[in-house]
Amino acid sequence: MNGKFTENEAFTEHADSWYRLAEQKAAQYFASLYEQVMEKTYVPTLTKDFQLWQSNHIHHKSWLSFFSRVKRKPDTQDYYRYLDWLNVTGQLDDYLDRSVSYIFMRDLGKALDSPVTQKRIRRLVTDIKNYLIQSTATKRGDQPDYLSLAGFYRWAQKEGVENAAIWLIEKLKAVSSHIPDDMNAEHAQRKLIKIIGGVILHAIEEMGDEILPVERTRRLDEAIRLGYSYGLTYPFIDDLLDSEILNDQEKEKYSRMIRTALLTGSVPELGEWNGDNRDLIHYIHSELREAFEYMKCQQRSDTQQPFFEQSYVFFHSQHLDRIKDLSNANYTNEELYLPVILKSSSARLIVRSVISAPVDEGFDHRVFYYGIYNQLADDFADIFDDMREGAVTPYTYYLKYRDQRSDLINPFELYWAVISHLIHHVYHSDPKTLEVILDRAINGLKRCKQRIGIEKYNELMEVFAPGDPEFNRLIQLMVREADNVDFFDKLLRDQMVTALKNKRKEKEYFIETVKTVREQINNQLQIAKHDGIPPMKDSLIDAANYSLEGDGKRLRPIMTWVMGVNEYGLPFPEIVPLLRSLEYMHTASLIFDDLPSQDNSSTRRGRPTLHMVHNSSTAELTGLFLFMKSVEEQSSLNGFDAKAVLAMMQYSSQKAGEMCMGQAMDLQSKGQELTLEQLKRICYYKTGIAFEASLVMPAILAQAEALEIAALKKYAYHAGIVFQIKDDLLDVEGDRLLLGKPTLQDVENNSSTFVTVLGQKDARKEMWEHYCCAMEALKEMSLKTPFLKHLLDYVVNRDR
Structure with a gap:
């Protein structure tokens, strides 16, 4: 259609009808709210509500409380300590109850006076509490598991x-x-x-x-x-x-x-x-x-029409809001608020249609009236960002034109009118609802004040404070003095934002570290030639350097560098021989793997394999040469305790032998149907050991504790399986150019792989099972390096 299409007039008429009906309902609601604001009827009602509410939220502290460690409230950013404090002080039940109750009202459209709803809330609170107590007791990881x-x-x-x-x-x-x-x-x-x-x-x-x-x-x-x-x-x-x-x-x-x-x-x-x-x-x-x-x-046939209607109302109300221009001084109150009412309510109404839930008039009624409350709260919190971006919201528009337009309604007053309307007209003055909504309102103002600072907050209040001075003083007293108004979903929001930001920074650091360290390692790998060496050794060195020059990922020496330098504080120049040793050993294993007598690969690291460039005999000798060069490099680690170096070399030679055993097991298995356990055993000896050595060898040099080394081995075992399963998936699904080697090699070689044994779908499940096991192994370490977490993410997400 070349991007050009004309909307059918019949469809357009339907759409106009959908929006017009929704707009009429919103206009009636707004007219009711407008009347409450103009006549200030919400003020005496909410004043009584707050006077009742504050008895549970303003407590005069005794001087003894200043000496009690138990009663010192931690910052909510300290997730585990904060939840532990809530539990120790006996506040966790109420905290979770109001949090879950609010979610049932806001997201599920439930009425809190329903016995069935109360039963479900209590059950969910119990489940969450048990989980949180367990997680705070172990304090595993630097973020909650569910994030x-x-x-x-x-x-x-x-x-x-x-x-x-x-x-x-x-x-x-x-x-x-x-x-x-x-x-x-x-x-x-x-x-x-x-x-x-x-x-x-x-x-x-x-x-x-x-x-x-x-x-x-x-x-x-x-x-x-x-x-x-x-x-x-x-x-x-x-x-x-x-x-x-x-x-x-x-x-x-x-x-x-x-x-x-x-x-x-x-x-x-x-x-x-x-x-x-x-x-x-x-x-x-x-x-x-x-x-x-x-x-x-x-969609079911009876929910498809509401789905499209609500979706259109949602999109069109957003569109009307979006195209407003802050420089236009002529918007009416209705033009400012009706799209807000419609987009905030229809966003939640759509969810019911999305899951094809049956029509529930009570739900629709509550959600429709509830929507604008959230939008006014969110817009107040974002007012400075919105002003900076020139966005039109009820707050930014009032802030700019309040002196020119006496007809403009104060959105902060409307906010309190909405709260009064919800409590007494939508939820029929239910005490639990009153408690939760006022908790939320004061919590929102407290968070705003904390985020923007007291000075800016007071500036806002001078502009937006409700017209009744006594009511405003009461609100500000609640903001200053009230406690026990925090919410679990806000804690989760803050944790999620922090986790996402940290993950992005850590990922950027991971990528930069890999790039920088890879370059450093590449500069150290070439085997130098000395005057007077025999011609045959000269050709072996050329063959070895050819294999080393390939576009390798260098994951193993990079892991060693990170653990050695970043985590254990080993000087980089002194562990260079260890880095070379690991890459020499790994490259040698690849040379042997590629031989016609073994995997018979024609390309490796984007270039012809060594036996294709020379011959099999040269490839075999080069592989042996690189193995011996690896031992030579390890023996030159002079800056470390001699016993630690000897222990590391003994460990290294043992693992090299086990790798050979793994390759032999792999070759013997060709043409055989292996079990999952046999596959995992071969995988450990072929891949997992190399991961393990990269982590354990610097730990041995640093003389790390046995428990630390055990956790590293467990991580490496599972990470190796993750790596191998991803390799097997890429052999079936990958891009040959990105991989730098042929695809479908396992099929041609009649090899049993995780994909041939389990199928692609179950192979992915197995990969994620071992991903979880590897992540859980990291919790047993005293070191909390994010690099190893992102290494796992890299392994499961890589395309080569």
Whole structure:
């Protein structure tokens, strides 16, 4: 269609009708709120509410409390200490109860006065508490397990949804790599993960207690895929259109395409798209089309129409909000607030349609009125960022035009009117609801004050403070003095953002370290020629240098460098012989592997193998030569304790022999159908030992503790299997040019591999099982090097 399409008039009429009906409902709601703000009816109501509420939240501390270590509240950034403090002081139950209750109201649209809802909340609180107490007692790792890939995969195993988990991990990796630099990557990923979690939570809540395990597994698998499919719209529609990545013409073209998909139920062809964003848009178009088709196929006939209606209302309200210009001084209150009401409520209403949940009028009613509360809270928190970017929100617009436009409603006053309306008109003055909503409101202001500082916060309050001075003083008293208003989901949000930022920094450091150290190692590998050497040795050195010059990953000596220099503090110049030794030994093993009598490979590291350039005899002799050079290098480690060097050399020679045994086992197994256990044993001797040696040899030189070395060996065992399974998968799926060697070699050699034994799907499961085991082994180490974590991520994600 060449990117040009005309919207069918019938579809357009339907769309206008959908939006007009939604807008009428929003207008009625806004009119009710506007009246409450103008007449200040919310003030006496909320004043009484706060007077009741504050008795549980403002406590006058005795002078003895200043001397009690137990009662000193840690910073929430110290995740484990903070949760431990909550537990020790007896506050963990209330903390989790209000947190889970809020999620049930906000995300699941539940009413807290329902006995069934209360029962489910108590059960979930108990489950979370038991998990948190266990995790804080062990204090394993530097971030909660549920924020890690290993933690997520372990949950997936428990639920029987490993295939969906692996699919999602690969999808999230691709999304992460395609988020442009000018967008907030951590923010985009966090929102996507949050949406996925929300859809899963909805699906679990819809299942009930009597569901059969096989059906639960099926629905969770579906929820993971639906959550990703729906959540993908946030980074690649909402955030992308809010950013400056696309120019105005591209935004218009892209928006028309999305609108057409929602109106017709079919994603149009992309057509021609030129410019710097071509590759990005091609990826997004392909991924969104796949997501759209999946969501559409999962819809029941009675939920498909609401899905498209709500999606269109969501997109169109976002569009109306997005195209506002802060320089336009003529927007009415309705133009400012109606799109906010619609986009914030429809975003949550869509989730029910996404999972094909039955129509629930109570849910729709509560969610519709609840939406604007979250949006006003979020916009208040982001006011300075929005002003800097020139975005139009109720707060930025009021901040700019309040002196010129006396008709403008104060959004902060509207915020409190919404809270009063929710408590007393939507949730019928339920005490538990009152408690949770006021907790959340004060918590939001406390967090804002802490984030922007007291001075800026006071400036905001001077502008936005509610018109009633007494009510404002009461609010500020609550912000200063009230405690026990923290929320677990906010803690998770902060932890997730921190974890994503740290992961990005650590990954950048990992890549830079690999690049820098690889270059250093490459500069040290060439075997020098000395005057007077025999011609035959001269040719052996040439052959060895040819093999060493190949485009090798140098993973093993890089691992040794990181452990030796970064973790154990060994001087780089003094461990250079060890680095050379490891690469010489590894290259020798590859030369032997490639021989016609063994794997018979014609290319290695992107070049012809040594026996193809020379002959098999030369290759065999060169391999032996490199093995002996490895021993020679180890014996030249003069800067270390002699006993440690001797112990390391004994260990090295033992492992070299075991590697030979592994290759012999591999050769003998050709043409045989191996069991999984036999495969893993061969893998350890062929691959795992090399990983182990790279980690253990510097540890021996540094005279590390036995428990530390044992943990390194366990990590290496599992990491070696991960590496080998990925190799086997790449042999079937990989790109020959990227790999630098032929694909399908295992099939041609009639070799048993993890793929031939398990199949591709189960081989991936086995790879992720050992990934988790390797990550768990790291928790047993006193050293907490992030390099080894990212090494595992590199191994499972590599394409060569």
